[in-house]
Amino acid sequence: MELSFILPKADPEFLVDQLELIGLNNLDERTVDREKMEASLADVANVKWVEGEVASRLMPYLPEEVERSAGHAESTAVLAEKQAKVVAGEKVVDRLRAVGLDDRLAMFQGDNLYGEDVGERVWAYAQVAASLAEDMDFDIVHAHDWMTFVAGMEIKKRTGKPLVLHVHSLNYDRGGPDSRGWIFDIEKNAMEAADLIIPVSRYTGTICTGHYGIDPRKVHFVHNGADPVDTFRSASPFKDGLVLFLGRLTGQKGPRYFLEIAARVLEKNPGVYFVMAGTGEKMRELIEYGAYRDVGDRLHFTGFLNKEKVNKLLSMTDVYCMPSVSEPFGLSAIEAAQYGIPAVISKQSGVAEVMTHARKADFWDVNLMADHITELLTDPKAREEAIQHSLADQKNCTWEAASDRIIELYRDQLGIQN
Structure with a gap:
């Protein structure tokens, strides 16, 4: 076109x-x-x-x-x-x-x-x-x-x-x-x-x-696609696992729920490390709340990261967590899947429709999300199955498929022939 x-x-x-x-x-x-x-x-x-x-x-x-x-x-x-x-x-x-x-x-x-x-x-x-x-x-x-x-x-x-x-x-x-x-x-x-x-x-x-x-x-939805990437794996210094939150630190993304999830995971496995990558108006409040929930020594705020540093962080992540309150799509979960990272995501997200095998919970159900993360960190069989399912799901999210569907809508809904 x-x-x-x-x-x-x-x-x-x-x-x-x-x-x-x-x-x-x-x-x-x-x-x-x-x-x-x-x-x-x-x-x-x-x-x-x-x-x-x-x-x-x-x-x-x-x-x-x-x-x-x-x-x-x-x-x-x-x-x-x-x-x-x-x-x-x-x-x-x-x-x-x-x-x-x-x-x-x-x-x-x-x-x-x-x-x-x-x-x-x-x-x-x-x-x-x-x-x-x-x-x-x-x-x-x-x-x-x-x-x-x-x-x-x-x-x-x-x-x-x-x-x-x-x-x-x-x-x-x-x-x-x-x-x-x-x-x-x-x-x-x-x-x-x-x-x-x-x-x-x-x-x-x-x-x-x-x-x-x-x-x-x-109203006719079309899922986003993801650009293919050359993935790699880096050695992680955290033997009990690294759990990643990636996104703006704003209420929509559910960062406070991530801290609650971290507190519950650490009750059962105190060796797990958590990273919040991104910046936003909630950062100071979250740092203070992390100290209040006594997770500060197992939690790191990176601030803004460029694409190269995000990829480096993904290469050593063990579980990706997206507790968004309302997420139109959630492309970062697809990007994590490309790196073979199993995801725990909120049901209030568009990507939950695509990542059919990802562990899901309502954004407010921090106990269930914590249980999902703990399982993926401690059960090798469940973790490997989740990785393979995620890799298969993300292959269906391409920009070619999205553009083909949009052209189809132009034709069927508007009568435009290309």
Whole structure:
């Protein structure tokens, strides 16, 4: 298929066959039609946007309610008051028009892609992308997650082309079932406007239909794939086993449950070592809680690791544990399986649909997860069977299979022939 991929930021020297890569950072006023740029934007009557004056630094995949100001923490009451200051989307548009086209394009020139007001960047991206799309020849609009959903809605509105939304993560996953706000509104409005919705798992699809009230007839899941890797094994200094948690240290990923699981495993096998690889707003709280649960001497926080160091860590891991509260897919469990690592994962995850033989439990059932880990560390036969099953399961998760299924959906659901 021929693709035109519009990104906020792209390397102009990056070339791929059949791919037109457009980075907003490479545009200037001469390449954008000013009149089209100022055209009316998508209907946002039900969308509220956080004011730019909010002190917290909003990032696209972190919970809205988390305070991220560097160097200080505000009281809950002050933060709630600031987050209560919201405005309709039209006011954001007016503010963007007031700064001028050059200033809007300049938003995508620096290193800080999302800035202090991610909502404003999302809206500016939508304006530019929609104006560019009007002069392009294409059959389908395909948008990934809420940061591009506004652009997708506007392009559909201007061109009449069918809109496909690829759902990798939802506000529900990041903030919990009671979380509401402007991102939730964008997600719901976009899914209602879409012609086809592709969540990354059946689990996420049920959230789209149940929590967001979307017509199930246009929701069709496609599991993620995994890139093949050259795996290797390193000698581990931990004779009783190493158990790994890999991911953002945020409530969605269940890191506190991992500490509870560790405490229960150590009651039966005090020689096991635990590693939490990743960073996030919960790190300090987790370090303190680990000390409180008296697991600090058998637990290591690595902070952020690059891919090379992650692979090194995987090469010496004995059990992978993913106690996510809500995990749309969970690609890290597939990556662990590629290394022949048996996994203990939560039932509230998309990857549980693919890793059919992995040990599973509800995220809150720390006793069962601890029992699974103990079995995999102490029963050689059970461990070898789990490894072989995991290796077989992960072979079915390929990007080729995912892309074939997406093209099939284009044809069957939208009537598009490639």
